Amino acid sequence: LCINPTLQCMKRQCAECGIHKLYLLPEETGDAETDETVKWEKFEKVEIKVKGNKTTKKLVLVKKESKVSDLFSHFLQLLKSFPFHQHRATWQNNQFQELSSNLPLNHCICVHDFSENYRCTELKQLQSAYFQKTEVSVHVTIIHRHALPDIDGVESTEQNPEIITEHFFVISDDQQHDQYFVHEVRKTISEYLASISYPVDTMHEFTDGCAAQYKSRHCFGDINNSSRDFGFKHFTRNYFETAHAKGPQDAAGGLLKRQADLAVLRGQAHIQNARDLYEFAVSNLTRTKSVCRRRLFRFLDFIPREGNLSFKPISNIRSVHQVIVDNSSPHIIIRELSCFCEKCSLQIYHECVNVQRIGQVQHHEMVKETNNTFDVEEDDEEVPLSEMVSKGQV
Template sequence: MAKLRQMNIVKSPDEIENDEIAKHVLVDVKKVLTHTKAQRSKDSLVTKHIILAAVSGESVTENRCKKKLASKLEVPIRRLSGECMKQRKLILESTHDRAIVEARYPIFKSQADMFAETLCPKGTNKEHYKTECLNRKCQNCGVANLLLMPEENDTTDEAIEVTWEKCSAREEIQSSYFQRTEVSLHVSIIYRHAVLEYDGKDSTTENPNIIKEHFFVVSNDDKHDHHFVHEVQNQIKEYLNSISYNVSTMHEYTDGCQCQYKSRHCMGDVSNGQQDFGYDRLIRNYFETSHAKGPQDAAGGYVKRQADLAILRRKATIQTAHDFYKFANENLQETRDSSVCLRRVFRFIDNIDRNRDRYFKSIPQNRNIHQIISEREGLLSVRNLSCYSCDSCLLNMAHSCQHTELVGLVKNIQTEKERGCAIVEDISPDDDFEVVDMIRKGSLVASYTDDEGEDF
């Protein structure tokens, strides 16, 4: 056997016990981390919780301390379980001098308290036990300090039978073996005047009441482009129509993300705002490109955090984008009175219509532009900076701005669609047309032939 142990073929009893202890230590660490993650608070990250788990974790104590204690007391392991405290409570209830007996045989709230009874006291002004006590090298420590009642030492057939049972939720580690489902969440913050029939209060010129709402659009489409933003704008317009809120001028404030808000295609979409949404004027103002800096990021982070906590606490099962929308729409619409918004509105988009003729040619120096105004279809008024300080701009007369030396002059830009981006209906075979009818001045024509000796 000694030769086999040297060759690592057979493990010694001590090695087997150490392996078992190591396995249970990993189980304890997993439990602590899972609990800390579910708490999501700074207090749950205090180091003492991890130290406590390392010193007196439940799995370690059940595997090592419990066996040693039971063998030294020469009693079955079941006598040291949590059921033992239940038995002790029953015994104390039938005792006349319960206070005196309970002072000698206390009821432990946890196994850690039971194990602490076998150690020397911490002493005054000390938070931890001595190292020699924890390592069981102290002569004064031991299971002899743990007093058991005569009824608890009963090993006859009439003794109360105690069984060990453990229930734990199944945990799946999501790693590279699993594909993570992603959800697109577009957050908009709406400021509007109150509607008496919908909000319970009215807003007038003399007494304006401004309502703040968080508007969320959930989709399983992960392509964030100007088509996605256009669909979000359409959802907002439909929501405002549903509450009978008429909008003549829509003011938008976005960051400078190129693919979503500031590319030539995005600006071209704004130039068609009157045609698409029925606004008299659509004004978009650009901030600098930033991440996790504005209130919209905080609103989106709150919704995602609540969904994350609901999954961890097993209050919801979210596997698809529609599941996320359903959870949020059922649980997160209402807000507290002290909340920063009156309500949260959720909409779900399954498919994004990208078969649109909304691809435009380049707009000169679009990076320097921080305000665009839709004048009519295909026409934009642009300037380097926004102005909401002078009376002219407040009355939608940007061309008469009183701060042109600061924000720059207003320029008119005619947006032009790219060729070939228009949607053309299928031409039936019965329609007669000539190739010459398809050619215009300045068109480039390429010919192809299979004849030998020809260059094309």
């Protein structure tokens, strides 16, 4: 890369840098029959058999035995996209840290994540029950907001900001983790903030890039209605880079499930369904001793799916890492990376000071589909193999 890399450098579109600057030894590029053969491994999509005598493709680690040149050829292909992947990961995490450390008044941050389903167990159970365990959906949200005197006992001002962190859990029997479930979670959080009289002019959401839950054309269409549905003047959804979305939200979900399992094993609780898990959490886990001020639990018995949240496709949706919604515009604004610089904070996006590193914004109109079916397009689910390579693995 160049000494001061730009977005073009990261995308390997710069003539001054690139993998052509990496010179290999003759024995690393030769293809003669006498060249050494090496054993190595790479991820490939392989067809495997599943239930019902069907086959599906799965990404697995495949052992290879080939010439050294084949190994280095594959290595160079990975290096083509790895810098931009690493740049996106670092940039998105830095933007989150910057925003949470300098959160403006009347702004709120929500970090969303579906925890792995909780599998209900019993201290004494029939043998057949082992194969028929009830599963419970657990959605975790980390809320960062300014303190309120009546709720938190301290006031937050511009001169002396006091940021409160809360863990917000939504528990449900519903097993379909889609845009409708997420919409109800966002609605529940909005109702909570309204109940404590917290004024939210701008809501910032951070999520992973799961297509069915947060990052698809249908999800974009849902958040396009954030101003109408929840009354926000401005709204942003920001996506962490692939394989770089781990954080306190994962630990919070793990804590809930771990404490529930321990209570069952000790004979202190009997958890057979989502309602039981919710009541256990409310009775035992609302108090905290960490940086989290409080844990809040909500139970959703039913997820309505009558509304039409199906929208027409958006090209190159996997490259989008920020979606912006303004109540004064019918379009959404998308861009490759997030930014919360002074200009962007004032909604003057065309004067962003980081445009050389994140690119220009694009305006997009969300158009509803006539049918109300939810099909994740292939472009939504496909993740380049090189994005699964993290620093230190190559």
